[in-house]
Amino acid sequence: MITDPGADELSDVLRNDPPEALVVDRVARQTVNDVAVVTLAKPEAYNALSLASWRRLLTVFTELARCADLRAVVLRGAGPKAFAAGADIKEFPRERMTAAAATNYNDAIARALRAVAELPVPVIAAVHGLAVGGGCELITACDVRIASTAARFGIPIGKLGVTLGYTETVSVARLIGPAELKHLLFSGELITAGEAHRIGLVQRLAEPDALVDAVTGLVDQIREQSALTVKAAKVVTGMVGRPLTDADADTLARLTVEAYEGSDLEEGVSAFSERRTPVFGQKKGE
Incomplete structure (x- = not known):
């Protein structure tokens, strides 16, 4: 913690x-x-x-x-x-x-x-x-x-x-x-x-x-938690119960890029493998 x-x-x-x-x-x-x-x-x-x-x-x-x-x-x-x-x-x-x-x-x-x-x-x-x-x-x-x-x-x-x-x-x-x-x-x-x-x-x-x-x-x-994950969770769950708009689709695509090309995923996987607490929010290469 x-x-x-x-x-x-x-x-x-x-x-x-x-x-x-x-x-x-x-x-x-x-x-x-x-x-x-x-x-x-x-x-x-x-x-x-x-x-x-x-x-x-x-x-x-x-x-x-x-x-x-x-x-x-x-x-x-x-x-x-x-x-x-x-x-x-x-x-x-x-x-x-x-x-x-x-x-x-x-x-x-x-x-x-x-x-x-x-x-x-x-x-x-x-x-x-x-x-x-x-x-x-x-x-x-x-x-x-x-x-x-x-x-x-x-x-x-x-x-x-x-x-x-x-x-x-x-x-x-x-x-x-x-x-x-x-x-x-x-x-x-x-x-x-x-x-x-x-x-x-x-x-x-x-x-x-x-x-x-x-x-x-x-x-x-x-x-x-990863701040990116938490913010994405709020956005996506907010879409539940209504038809998706073109703007929603664009937002989902942006969130996917931010998550899978950002540093938090790399840090989360590394921390899991190394059995340590992840330190999120770092830029790649830090």
């Missing part, structure tokens, strides 16, 4: 709320070596997501997409009670009470979700407490969800009288299927972490005091 000199630092970041100086529109971004931590930072309101927060998430993930050495992102909520407990309803009279305003609001959500989903590196949602409404939708844009056994999930928008946007619908349904999504929407129920795991909304569960260790453990495992 790679010994990461910043492993303890990453754990410390995940165990504490971000400094107020880093919070912009209730979202904070911190970097530990080649890992970014993005925190929803409104703990006094269960990290409710405002329109400004969704727009800030778009900005943060657009910026992260340009970070060449980034290996992973952890998305989490501040405070002990929630990942995010849905929309900031207090701003509805100003931002979401007409069809035109709602269209603008839903567009901001859709853009943020796409930015999270399209980031070239893995995005891990670390979920404790409530992941409700927009919070539940946001975790489905991530690649992997690791949740505390005390977490709760749901999209009880029927109690508000709003509709679920198309992008959010697709994001949730691709994980749990249309029927399970309909049950969540029709019932308005909040489900347990165990039930979320059963239906595929969550990939791994951890006891509350072990959640950070579970998340940092996955980050360590990601960093042991």
